[in-house]
Amino acid sequence: MKKKWKLILGAVLGFFILSVLVFEATRPLNAELLTVQKEDIAKTFRENGLVRAEKETLIYSLYGGKISGIHVKEGDKVKAGDLLVSMDSQELRYQVQQLEAELRSIKAQKDLQELTIDLETKKLLYEAGVISHKEYEEAENTINSDYYPALISAVQAQINQLNYQISQRNAVSPVDGIVAEIQIKDGMVVPPAAPLLTVLSGDKYKVETYVLTEDAASLEPETEVRLIQDKKSGDVIFPGTVEHIAPSAVELLSTLGLAEQRLKVTINPQIPEGLVLKPGYALDVEFTLDKQEDQLVVPKTVIFPYNDGQAVWVVQDGKAQIRPVVKGFENDRKVAITEGLKEGDFVILNPKLEGLKEGKKIKGL
Numbered sequence: 299m300k301k302k303w304k305l306i307l308g309a310v311l312g313f314f315i316l317s318v319l320v321f322e323a324t325r326p327l328n329a330e331l332l333t334v335q336k337e338d339i340a341k342t343f344r345e346n347g348l349v350r351a352e353k354e355t356l357i358y359s360l361y362g363g364k365i366s367g368i369h370v371k372e373g374d375k376v377k378a379g380d381l382l383v384s385m386d387s388q389e390l391r392y393q394v395q396q397l398e399a400e401l402r403s404i405k406a407q408k409d410l411q412e413l414t415i416d417l418e419t420k421k422l423l424y425e426a427g428v429i430s431h432k433e434y435e436e437a438e439n440t441i442n443s444d445y446y447p448a449l450i451s452a453v454q455a456q457i458n459q460l461n462y463q464i465s466q467r468n469a470v471s472p473v474d475g476i477v478a479e480i481q482i483k484d485g486m487v488v489p490p491a492a493p494l495l496t497v498l499s500g501d502k503y504k505v506e507t508y509v510l511t512e513d514a515a516s517l518e519p520e521t522e523v524r525l526i527q528d529k530k531s532g533d534v535i536f537p538g539t540v541e542h543i544a545p546s547a548v549e550l551l552s553t554l555g556l557a558e559q560r561l562k563v564t565i566n567p568q569i570p571e572g573l574v575l576k577p578g579y580a581l582d583v584e585f586t587l588d589k590q591e592d593q594l595v596v597p598k599t600v601i602f603p604y605n606d607g608q609a610v611w612v613v614q615d616g617k618a619q620i621r622p623v624v625k626g627f628e629n630d631r632k633v634a635i636t637e638g639l640k641e642g643d644f645v646i647l648n649p650k651l652e653g654l655k656e657g658k659k660i661k662g663l
Contacts, residue, residue, distance in 0.1 A: 326661035327653050331613060332596065334635075334643040340589035341629045347507040347525070347565065347583040349575050352500025355473055357382060360466045362489040365482055372480055376471045376497065383482070383494050385467040394460045401453045408446035475499030478577065498577055505538060505567050507583045508560035511547050516587050517563065519543065525567055526582040527575075538567040538583075590627045593634035594641060601625070601633065602649045610639070611646035611654065618646065618658045 367384035370376060475497040482494050505525060509517065521540040526533050544562040552558050565583060569575055601608045604622060612621045623638030639645070644662065646654065 326616075326659040327618070327651065329613075329618075329651055329654070329660050329662060330647045331644045331660075331662040332600070332647050334594055334596065334639050334641055334645055336592045336641055337595050338589060338591045339593050339595050339627055339629060339632055339634050341587040342584050343513055343587065344526075344582050344584050345507045345509055347505045347581040349567075349577055349579040349581065350504050350506050351475075351478075351498035351577045352502045352504060353473070353475075353498070354478075354577075355475070355497045355499065357469050357471075357494045357497060359383075359385065359469065359488050359490060359492045359494055361385070361463055362492070363387070363467060363487065365484055365486045365488065368480065368482065368484055370477045370480075370495075372477055374477045375475070376477060377474050378471055380471045381468055382471055382477070382497075383469040385469075385488075387464045387467050390460050390464050390467075394457055394464075397453055397457045397460070401450060401457065404446060404449045404453065408450070469494055471497050473497060473499045503567060503569065503575055503577070504541065505565035505581055505583060507563050507565065508548070508550060509563050509585070511559045511561055513585065513587070514543060514561040514563065517543060517585065522586070523565060524584040524586075525565070526584060527573070527579070528582070534570070534573060536568055536570050536573070538565040540564070541566040588627075590634060593627065594636075594639050595632050595634050596639070596645055597647070598628065598631060598633050600645050600647055600649055610635075611649050612639075613644040613646065613660045613662065616659055618654055618656055618660050620656055 364386040365383060366386040369381050369383065376382065476499075477495060478498050479496040480494075482488060482492075488494070517540055519540055519542065523538045523540065524535055525538045526535050540563060542564040547559045547561050549557050550560050563583075567575075596610065600610050601623065602610070604620060607622055608625060609620050609622045612619050621638050621643075623635045626634040626636040628634065646660070648654075
């Protein structure tokens with residue numbers, strides 16, 4: 299009796315297992331599908347770009363000294379001629395006072411000499427025969443000498459130079475614009491030609507980026523680019539055109555610390571209405587090296603090696619099928635298929651999907 303029940307249970311268990319196996323074999327496999335369509339495919343590369351004002355004027359100190367006053371702050375609007383930075387000039391003023399005193403002393407000596415040597419009186423005495431012609435000539439030469447005029451001219455030149463330095467110690471704005479990047483603090487002592495601040499001017503913005511020399515060879519003015527601003531709500535993409543390519547390269551370090559030769563490329567952006575951009579904002583600049591239109595394009599990840607060639611998994615009549623293909627134009631992510639696919643075919647996006655085999659029923663997602 300027990301043996302009979304064991305046989306019955308074994309048969310039921312075997313039937314159940316067989317049913318499961320049949321179910322699993324006939325159950326459709328869920329797979330994410332791509333509908334093959336024609337689209338454009340391009341070889342592109344991206345570089346980091348930076349928004350700049352149309353014109354950036356860096357204000358320098360003409361002479362070194364102590365900063366005695368900063369009369370603007372970043373973001374202030376200024377007019378041409380507005381005072382931006384003052385530098386202490388008290389020491390120069392002391393030097394001017396000293397030279398002015400010296401100048402007065404020289405002029406006083408000259409006046410005293412003219413009083414001591416009364417040339418008109420000497421002339422009358424000479425004509426009267428009281429003094430000799432030589433004595434009169436010596437008096438005349440002394441009065442008309444260049445000695446005092448030369449001293450006066452030299453000291454006056456020093457005074458003028460110091461006054462010019464005083465007038466140039468205060469930095470004024472050369473243009474109408476907005477103050478940016480103040481690089482000094484009140485009381486700081488700066489050397490000659492030290493950068494003080496920047497004034498941004500102009501109504502337009504430009505985008506600057508640095509391109510590898512081997513990539514820049516394919517660029518020229520008016521080349522169209524795509525500008526991408528990364529935002530939490532989604533990337534904002536808008537067009538731009540190459541305005542200028544630098545005539546010579548500079549050496550810059552890559553993110554890996556490797557020296558690279560790059561050319562500065564200036565972009566004229568077509569900023570969409572409502573998009574906020576300011577100098578210093580970062581953008582991605584996408585350049586197109588080559589482009590083909592109306593191609594049957596699939597992701598590179600769907601292609602796998604097959605019989606000394608390449609193939610993709612397609613769904614035909616609801617079942618998985620290997621389809622050999624021939625690749626054409628490609629970029630980093632996608633490839634054009636020249637043979638093996640037609641518009642409207644369904645391609646399985648994951649060629650390594652577990653359980654995938656030819657003839658397997660497929661349920662598209």
